[in-house]
Amino acid sequence: MAEHSPSPSPQRAFYGFVLYLVAHLSFVIYVIWAFLPEEWLHTIGFTYYPSRHWAVTVPIGLLVIFILAFPVYMGLSLYKTAHLTSLDTITDNYAIHTDVKKNKVEDQITPIADLCISDVNRRLYLNQETQYS
Structure with a gap:
């Protein structure tokens, strides 16, 4: 069973390069079709095109x-x-809240926890000067 990984592999590099070439070739054909006069297209050999x-x-x-x-x-x-007064924003005693400022460690991913709606609003909508005071 193959493991799905975002890491680079030779197959991905090959498919990416082919996609790159096809995209650029398609754009060149589009530009030629859109801008060259019809007489030139007929001399090249294009007789039927949209x-x-x-x-x-x-x-x-x-x-x-x-x-x-x-x-x-x-x-x-x-x-x-949901609105702030909605019942969907109510939390219970089993929610896991963390204090991000207190538990912040350099170059570490914070643990999974519930976000308090007031903290989210404070971070999103307050000015930077008053955000951490």
Whole structure:
């Protein structure tokens, strides 16, 4: 059974290099198709290709999708976030809280623990000068 690891391997290096080459070759073909005159494309041997309309439509469409998707994603995440007065933010006696400032050790990952909502808000929304006072 193979172990899944993020470490580099020869297969990943090969696939990454092939993907790199295919991406650059695709971009060069796209630029040639989009900017060269039709007569030059016919002399090269390209006789059947999509309309030049798609050379502009597809990138603009992808840009519009990205521009519209980002605010929708942010709005949905804000919509799904519980209010501070919600019952979902109530904790119980079995929650594990740690004092990050007191237990901070250099170059060490902090242990897994529950985050207190007031500490999260203090770190996110207070100024840096008043954050640790």
